[in-house]
Amino acid sequence: MSYFLFFLLAVVCVGAVLGMIFSRNQAYNALLLVLAFAALGGIFGLLSAPFIAVVQIIIYAGAIMVLFIFVIMMINLRVGIPAEKKKWTIYLSVILAVFLIVEVIIAAKGSFQALAAPGGEEIASPKALGNLLFTEYLYPFEITSVLIIAALVGAIILVKKKEKG
Amino acid sequence: MTEIFWLIPFIPLFSSFLLAIFGRALPKKYISFQACFAVFVSFIISVISFFGLLQVSQESYPLLKTLFTWIKSGSFSINLSLQLDPLSAVMAMVVSGVSFIIHVYSVGYMTEDKSYSRYFTYLNLFTFAMLLLVMSSNIVLMFVGWEGVGLCSYLLIGFWFERHSAANAGKKAFIVTRIGDLGFLLGIFFIFIHVGSAEFTAINEAISGGVITQSLATLIALLLFMGAVGKSAQIPLYVWLPDAMEGPTPVSALIHAATMVTAGVYMVSRMNLLYTLSGTAALVVGIIGAVTAVYAATMALTQNDIKRVLAYSTISQIGYMFIGCGVGAYAAGMFHLYTHAFFKSLLFLSAGSVMHALSGELDMRKMGGLRKYLPFTYPAFLIGAIAIAGIPFLSGFFSKDAILTQAFAQKQYFIWALGVFGAILTAFYMFRLIFLTFHGNERLEPEAKKHLHESPPVMTIPLGLLAFFSIIAGYIGLPVVFGKRLNLFSQFLEPVIKPVHEPHLSIQTEWLLILISVAVALLGIYIAYIFYIKKPKTPHTLNAKFPFIYRLLYNKYYVDEIYNAVFVNPTIRGSEIIYDHFDLKVIDGALNGSASVTGLSGKILSYIQTGLIKDYALVFLFGVILFLGYLLF
Amino acid sequence: MIPGSYFFILSVILFVLGVIAFFVKRDLLTQFLSIEVMLNAGNLAFLAFARALNSLHGQVIVFFIITVAAAEAAVGLAIILLIFRQKKTIKSEDMNLMKG
Numbered sequence: 001m002s003y004f005l006f007f008l009l010a011v012v013c014v015g016a017v018l019g020m021i022f023s024r025n026q027a028y029n030a031l032l033l034v035l036a037f038a039a040l041g042g043i044f045g046l047l048s049a050p051f052i053a054v055v056q057i058i059i060y061a062g063a064i065m066v067l068f069i070f071v072i073m074m075i076n077l078r079v080g081i082p083a084e085k086k087k088w089t090i091y092l093s094v095i096l097a098v099f100l101i102v103e104v105i106i107a108a109k110g111s112f113q114a115l116a117a118p119g120g121e122e123i124a125s126p127k128a129l130g131n132l133l134f135t136e137y138l139y140p141f142e143i144t145s146v147l148i149i150a151a152l153v154g155a156i157i158l159v160k161k162k163e164k165g
Numbered sequence: 166m167t168e169i170f171w172l173i174p175f176i177p178l179f180s181s182f183l184l185a186i187f188g189r190a191l192p193k194k195y196i197s198f199q200a201c202f203a204v205f206v207s208f209i210i211s212v213i214s215f216f217g218l219l220q221v222s223q224e225s226y227p228l229l230k231t232l233f234t235w236i237k238s239g240s241f242s243i244n245l246s247l248q249l250d251p252l253s254a255v256m257a258m259v260v261s262g263v264s265f266i267i268h269v270y271s272v273g274y275m276t277e278d279k280s281y282s283r284y285f286t287y288l289n290l291f292t293f294a295m296l297l298l299v300m301s302s303n304i305v306l307m308f309v310g311w312e313g314v315g316l317c318s319y320l321l322i323g324f325w326f327e328r329h330s331a332a333n334a335g336k337k338a339f340i341v342t343r344i345g346d347l348g349f350l351l352g353i354f355f356i357f358i359h360v361g362s363a364e365f366t367a368i369n370e371a372i373s374g375g376v377i378t379q380s381l382a383t384l385i386a387l388l389l390f391m392g393a394v395g396k397s398a399q400i401p402l403y404v405w406l407p408d409a410m411e412g413p414t415p416v417s418a419l420i421h422a423a424t425m426v427t428a429g430v431y432m433v434s435r436m437n438l439l440y441t442l443s444g445t446a447a448l449v450v451g452i453i454g455a456v457t458a459v460y461a462a463t464m465a466l467t468q469n470d471i472k473r474v475l476a477y478s479t480i481s482q483i484g485y486m487f488i489g490c491g492v493g494a495y496a497a498g499m500f501h502l503y504t505h506a507f508f509k510s511l512l513f514l515s516a517g518s519v520m521h522a523l524s525g526e527l528d529m530r531k532m533g534g535l536r537k538y539l540p541f542t543y544p545a546f547l548i549g550a551i552a553i554a555g556i557p558f559l560s561g562f563f564s565k566d567a568i569l570t571q572a573f574a575q576k577q578y579f580i581w582a583l584g585v586f587g588a589i590l591t592a593f594y595m596f597r598l599i600f601l602t603f604h605g606n607e608r609l610e611p612e613a614k615k616h617l618h619e620s621p622p623v624m625t626i627p628l629g630l631l632a633f634f635s636i637i638a639g640y641i642g643l644p645v646v647f648g649k650r651l652n653l654f655s656q657f658l659e660p661v662i663k664p665v666h667e668p669h670l671s672i673q674t675e676w677l678l679i680l681i682s683v684a685v686a687l688l689g690i691y692i693a694y695i696f697y698i699k700k701p702k703t704p705h706t707l708n709a710k711f712p713f714i715y716r717l718l719y720n721k722y723y724v725d726e727i728y729n730a731v732f733v734n735p736t737i738r739g740s741e742i743i744y745d746h747f748d749l750k751v752i753d754g755a756l757n758g759s760a761s762v763t764g765l766s767g768k769i770l771s772y773i774q775t776g777l778i779k780d781y782a783l784v785f786l787f788g789v790i791l792f793l794g795y796l797l798f
Numbered sequence: 799m800i801p802g803s804y805f806f807i808l809s810v811i812l813f814v815l816g817v818i819a820f821f822v823k824r825d826l827l828t829q830f831l832s833i834e835v836m837l838n839a840g841n842l843a844f845l846a847f848a849r850a851l852n853s854l855h856g857q858v859i860v861f862f863i864i865t866v867a868a869a870e871a872a873v874g875l876a877i878i879l880l881i882f883r884q885k886k887t888i889k890s891e892d893m894n895l896m897k898g
Contacts (some may be wrong), residue, residue: 006800010808017815017835021822029828033835040838047805047845049857052864059864060838064871068831071875075827075882089783093821096786097814103793104810111847112803132854133861144865151869155876776897779829779890782820 006046013039026077030068037061051126167217170249171230173210173257174296177203177264181289188282197272200285204268204292208261215254226250226660227366229302243363248302252661255503256299256431263423263506264292266627270514271415273623274521284324284413291317295424299431303363304353307432311349311396314425315342321420322412334408341405345395352388355381365435372438379443386439386446390453393429397483399457404725406480410472414517417472422479422509427502430486434495437662441493451491451572455583458484462590466597467719471516471527474598478553479509481587485568488584494571495662496655501564503654504638508552508561511631515546518620518628519602523613529598534607538617543603545628550599552635554592555686560639566682573678574670585685592689600697805846813839826878826888830871837867 016036020029038061044053133141180203188196221228227250236243247253268288275284294317298310316339323335357363359381360371371377377385393399398406398421409421420426433440433450440447458481465477482505489498520527522539536543552561565588572581609617619625641653655662670678696703708715717723773780816835823829841860848856882888 002800006804013808014811014815017812017819020828020831020835021815021819026825026827029831033831036835037838040842043805043808043842044845046800047849049845049848049860052841052845052857052860055861055864056841059868060834064834064868067871067875068827071879072827074879075888077825077888089779090818090822093783093786093818096783096790097817099790100786100793100817101810101814103790103797104813105807107793107797108806111850112806128854129857129861132858137858137862140862144862147866148869151872155872158873158876159879774897776894777891778893779821786817 002046006043009039009042009046012036013043026072027069030065030072033068034061034065037065051129167214167221167228167249168230169210170214170217170228170257170300171232171247173207173214173261174247174293174300176207176210177289177296178293179203181286181293184282184286184289188286191282193276193281196282196285200289201265201268201272203289204261204265207292207296208258208265211254211257211261214249215258218249218251218254223660227253227302231302235306240361241357243303243305245306246302246364247297247300248365249300250661251658252431252435252499253300255499255658257296259503259506260295260299260424261292263510263631264288264295264419266630267415267419267423267510267514270418270517270624270627271413273621274415274517275413278413280324284321287317287320287324288416288419291321291420291425295428298428302365304356304365304368305363307435308346308349308353311392311428311432312346314420314428315339315346315396318342318409318420318425321416322409324412324416328411330408331411334405334411338405338409341402342395345392345402348388348391348395349393352385352392355385355388368436369438372442377439377442382439382443383445386436386443387449389432389436389439390429390446390450393432393487394453395429397426397429397487398480399429399453399484399487400460403457403461403480404728407473407476407721410470410476414472414513414520417476418510418513418517421476422513423506426479426483427486427506430483430490430498430502433487433490434499434662437490437495440490440495441663447491447493449491450487451577451580454484454487454489454491455580455587456484457481458488458587459583459590462587462594463718464721465594466590467715469529471519471529471532471598471602472513474529474594475509475512475516478512478591478594481591482509482553485565485584485587488572488580489568492568492572492575492577492580494568494575496658497564497567497571499658499662500567500654504552504560504564504635507631507638508549508559508635511545511628511635512549512553514624514628514631515542515549518542518624519546521620521624522617523609524616526610526613529601531608531610531613532602533605533609534603535617536603539603539619541619541625541628545625545632546603547599548632548635550595554595554690555588555682557683559636561635562682562686563639566679569682570670570675570678573674585681588682589685589689589692592686593693596690596693597697600693604698605701802846802850806843809839809842809846812836812842824889824891826881826890826893829890830874830878834867834871837863 013036016032016039020032020036023029023032038057041053041057041061044056180199184191184196184200191199218226218228227248229246229248231244231246233245234242235245268285271284271288275281278284291314294310294313296310298307298314301307301310319335319339322338323332326332326335353363356368359377360368362368372382395402406421406426410417412420440450461477461480461484465474465481468474468477482501486498486501486505489495489501516527519532519535519539519542522535522542523532526532548559552559555562555565569581569584569588572584607614720726773784813836816832816839819832819835820829823832841863844856844860844863848854848860878888881893885892
């Protein structure tokens with residue numbers, strides 16, 4: 001059962017990203033990615049990480065992508081931008097990407113054993129996660145909150161229109 | 166008493182250093198005081214060390230003092246270490262003593278000069294270098310002193326460097342002695358390869374232990390002698406010494422009479438075991454010394470410049486010292502070095518006094534009859550001349566006679582004959598100088614005559630001191646006829662200078678030889694008297710009859726011209742050609758070329774900077790892949 | 799139980815697709831989007847390993863990554879807006895002020 005779910009979600013995800021690659025319309029790109037991230041959220045759930053899955057859907061698919069869509073609307077480009085003119089860069093990047101796949105898989109070959117090991121079937125409860133977050137990772141947690149505020153302030157200041165006079 | 170002997174070279178060095186930094190701002194009186202006092206202190210310490218040495222037993226010779234390790238590379242190490250033994254003690258006293266007297270003289274002589282402090286800086290530095298040379302315990306440090314005196318000689322000869330002739334003379338001195346130094350260096354290398362150490366004690370052990378074979382000894386001895394030939398102005402590297410008279414007269418007295426030029430003789434004496442082992446090298450030394458002695462004396466016969474006569478005389482006298490060393494009488498050679506230091510510097514300083522009196526005139530044709538105007542200088546000069554001529558009861562007689570007697574005893578009759586002939590010439594040209602300068606008709610320039618005055622006491626007192634020593638210095642080395650015991654000098658040096666087997670001469674032969682020496686000296690004086698007092702026309706008639714000989718002698722056998730044509734000009738021309746073809750084109754070309762290559766490559770590489778992030782990201786990706794690949798494989 | 803290697807391979811594929819997307823597209827915004835894809839691929843890999851190693855630390859890291867990605871997206875989009883205001887275009891070829 002879970003296999004079927006996994007493959008479904010995986011296909012949806014990859015398909016959405018491929019669609020993003022081939023589509024020229026930016027709005028379509030963003031929406032397809034929302035789909036991709038949602039599927040990814042499901043996959044996270046399959047990985048015994050329910051909390052993260054929800055966070056992914058709420059924040060990534062929900063907030064970040066919506067942010068992107070807002071910006072797309074503000075930029076308001078009527079004309080779609082055609083794909084890269086210089087074809088050779090595309091081919092080059094594809095080739096390099098293949099290389100990358102190969103290399104990474106080779107690199108991780110050793111850990112396939114470990115990956116296949118029967119990991120913890122216990123569902124990582126938010127309680128346990130929260131425990132870890134507020135003890136061992138307290139410092140990064142607080143810093144991250146500061147980071148978010150900084151980003152917020154930064155973004156607002158950057159985009160503010162200068163006042164006349 | 167002897168622990169402080171290592172300070173001897175360094176006090177003048179310190180003084181020189183201070184003068185170099187602060188000299189311009191210091192008052193003249195202080196500079197004179199400091200410079201002279203520094204050398205005086207060195208002299209006192211050397212005397213104290215000498216007495217201390219006498220009290221120490223001979224087994225502990227030489228007394229060493231190592232200051233620090235200068236070079237250390239694997240098994241090769243050279244220390245800055247000084248040694249005190251009879252030879253170095255004698256040399257230290259002579260060098261510091263004469264240097265002190267000349268420093269005092271210079272205070273008077275150079276008083277009007279605008280570079281007063283620079284002069285004393287160099288003079289102190291020279292004293293340091295020479296003391297380092299004679300007191301060092303290894304041959305490499307001696308070479309440092311060797312080069313140091315060469316440098317100071319260059320600086321002091323070219324002291325009045327605005328004069329072209331002076332600057333060229335300085336260059337000439339340095340370059341010619343450098344040629345000799347090449348041989349010296351090669352000698353040092355060979356020594357080091359075979360002995361493994363540069364210390365004199367180690368070298369002597371190697372020689373007596375048989376590590377150095379006779380043929381090797383010959384090679385090393387000849388190479389080292391090359392350096393001595395350059396530094397001590399023998400044939401064929403003597404050409405710089407007459408030109409060196411461009412420097413101030415006290416410099417000529419100190420460097421080119423008493424100390425630097427005798428460094429070669431000191432070196433040969435220091436390495437006496439080496440030269441004794443190799444009979445061939447000793448013979449070469451003796452022959453070159455003898456030939457130079459006569460050759461230089463012949464050139465002194467015709468010179469009109471008072472200092473040039475003395476310069477050739479120096480070359481000739483050093484030849485005598487090498488005769489002594491060459492026949493195995495190293496002590497006799499050193500003895501002559503010691504007496505010569507006194508009377509030659511006396512002669513030079515007196516000549517300086519004459520020049521000072523005549524406002525700088527040095528052409529003898531414009532002098533004459535100065536006897537009545539210079540009541541101090543004349544007797545001083547006369548004493549020096551008598552000493553050098555070898556008249557009995559003055560120092561020169563004892564030392565020259567010792568050398569010639571030894572030469573005869575070792576059956577080197579050819580060398581002895583040359584020495585005797587040289588003695589005649591010596592007496593002749595010295596008294597020619599005396600008669601032309603102080604006797605006869607006055608041929609002075611009217612301007613000079615107006616300002617004619619005797620020198621101040623600061624100059625005449627040193628003259629008096631030197632004259633005193635020229636008379637009495639010889640009595641510590643009485644000839645063997647008076648009993649072997651009385652030759653204190655060679656006895657003192659025995660631990661260092663192993664005496665060569667002296668064949669025994671009968672008493673009659675010895676007295677005969679002494680008589681011959683005296684006779685030829687008196688003969689020379691008499692001939693000079695005839696030529697210049699009795700029948701003053703004689704030189705002119707002789708020159709008219711034998712114009713070729715006269716011109717040959719007067720032009721110094723055209724040796725300078727030959728050297729110029731054969732060595733100097735081709736080298737200059739060759740250098741110019743190399744400059745045009747190599748220096749300008751290749752080296753400058755390479756330099757400019759590399760600059761333009763850099764510029765070009767910069768231009769090409771700037772095409773990579775397109776400013777587009779995508780291109781940068783591509784490169785980034787590529788780099789990541791490479792890196793990953795490297796980590797994996 | 800799905801073996802972790804499947805997730806890992808998926809993560810790699812997603813990452814590579816993100817890379818390709820970055821190079822294929824010509825407008826800044828979509829390139830930025832592809833960066834987000836890459837980030838997510840990384841998240842997936844982290845989670846896969848976290849499950850295999852039975853450690854919660856991987857999940858915590860993912861949590862942080864998501865948060866930081868959000869902040870970064872905000873600022874990045876602000877910058878893109880500014881660029882658009884200046885240049886009236888978001889074609890990445892036109893951003894060549896650093897040329898030379």
